[in-house]
Amino acid sequence: EVQLVESGGGLVQPGGSLRLSCAASGFTFRNYWMEWVRQVPGKGLVWVSRINGEGTTTTYADSVKGRFTISRDNARDTVYLQMNTLRADDTAVYYCARELDGMDVWGEGATVTVSS
Amino acid sequence: QSVLTQPPSVSGAPGQRVTISCAGSSSNIGAGYDVHWYRQLPGTAPKLLIYGNTNRPSGVPDRFSGSKSGTSASLAITGLQAEDEAEYYCQSYDRSLRSFFGGGTKLTVL
Numbered sequence: 292e293v294q295l296v297e298s299g300g301g302l303v304q305p306g307g308s309l310r311l312s313c314a315a316s317g318f319t320f321r322n323y324w325m326e327w328v329r330q331v332p333g334k335g336l337v338w339v340s341r342i343n344g345e346g347t348t349t350t351y352a353d354s355v356k357g358r359f360t361i362s363r364d365n366a367r368d369t370v371y372l373q374m375n376t377l378r379a380d381d382t383a384v385y386y387c388a389r390e391l392d393g394m395d396v397w398g399e400g401a402t403v404t405v406s407s
Numbered sequence: 408q409s410v411l412t413q414p415p416s417v418s419g420a421p422g423q424r425v426t427i428s429c430a431g432s433s434s435n436i437g438a439g440y441d442v443h444w445y446r447q448l449p450g451t452a453p454k455l456l457i458y459g460n461t462n463r464p465s466g467v468p469d470r471f472s473g474s475k476s477g478t479s480a481s482l483a484i485t486g487l488q489a490e491d492e493a494e495y496y497c498q499s500y501d502r503s504l505r506s507f508f509g510g511g512t513k514l515t516v517l
Contacts, residue, residue, distance in 0.1 A: 326506070328453075335409070336445070336453060336496050338506035350504050386452055393443035393458035393498070400452060 293317035293396050295387050300401030303377055311372040311401055313387030320368040321345070324390040327361060327372050329383035330400075337383075341390065342370060355381075377405045410435060411497055411509035418515040419487045427512045429480045429497030435507060437478035440500040444473055444482045447494045447511075456495070457482060484514070492516045 299311040313325070327339040340361040341350045349361050360373040370387055382405045388394035412430040419425040429442060436442055444457035455464055457473035460480065472483045480499075484491055497509040 328508075335511040336447075336498075336508040338498075338508060341504070341506065352505060392441070392462075393455045394445070394453070395455045395458070395464060397452035397454070 293389075295389065295396055295398035297385065297387055297398045297401035300385065300403050302404045302406065304407050305378060305405055307377050307405070308373070308375045309377065309403060311374070311385055311387075311403070313370045313372075313398055315368045315370070315389070318389070318396075320363075321365040325361075325363060325370040326388045326390050326394055327370075328386045328388055328394070329381075329403075330386070331383045339385070340372065374403070377403075379405050381405050409510040410501075410507040411499060413495075413497060413509035413512045415510070416513045416515065418517055419484075420517045421487055421489065423487050424483060424485045425487060425514065426484075427482045427495050427497075427514070429482070429499075429509050431478050431480070431499055433478060435478075435499045435501050436475065436480060438502060442473070442475050442480040443498045444471075444480075445496045445498065447496065449494075453496065487516055489516050 294316045296314045303309050321344050326341045329337050342361045346363045358376045363370040384400040384402050386400045387398045389396040417425050441459050445453040446456045447453040460475040461473045470485045474481050495512045
């Protein structure tokens with residue numbers, strides 16, 4: 292079964308750091324671009340970042356550029372999102388998704404709450 | 408404010424046809440980048456509904472169709488059913504390969 296499972300969410304203070312992980316299974320992970328998308332409950336989807344299959348090309352939304360870093364470990368079939376200098380407006384559910392032609396597989400999401 | 412503009416809400420009676428628009432610009436949709444559509448039910452992850460402007464993934468009924476023209480795209484749903492009630496999002500790209508989602512459209516089945 293093709294599956295993505297996020298982990299690493301939680302409560303963090305403003306200015307703190309958190310690393311999200313997304314474990315993939317059921318497909319050849321290295322063949323796919325992977326994405327992170329976030330959503331404030333009750334609000335719309337916001338794209339965060341993308342990484343290519345080799346891990347050599349990354350792209351970020353302006354709102355997270357310089358604070359967040361996407362990476363991947365193809366040996367572990369896992370993509371990561373390192374989030375630094377977190378702000379209250381980073382509070383959201385973070386989804387990882389597989390990209391081929393559109394985001395065709397999504398995880399269930401990990402909740403990140405930035406609050407003192 | 409989203410780069411891609413969708414109506415906040417649309418509605419229709421069972422059996423009717425509704426369309427959801429997604430207005431972009433020459434920097435994204437108008438530059439030739441594909442548009443994808445997603446459906447999201449409350450409390451669940453989004454699901455890919457249309458990819459590459461007009462294509463349906465396996466398992467998506469042919470009641471759903473996508474189109475693209477110029478700087479905008481549309482999702483059409485025919486034979487509206489109660490279970491179609493959900494939030495719908497369009498997505499495209501810009502020249503920097505950043506992705507953008509529309510603000511979302513809530514479909515209400517009357």
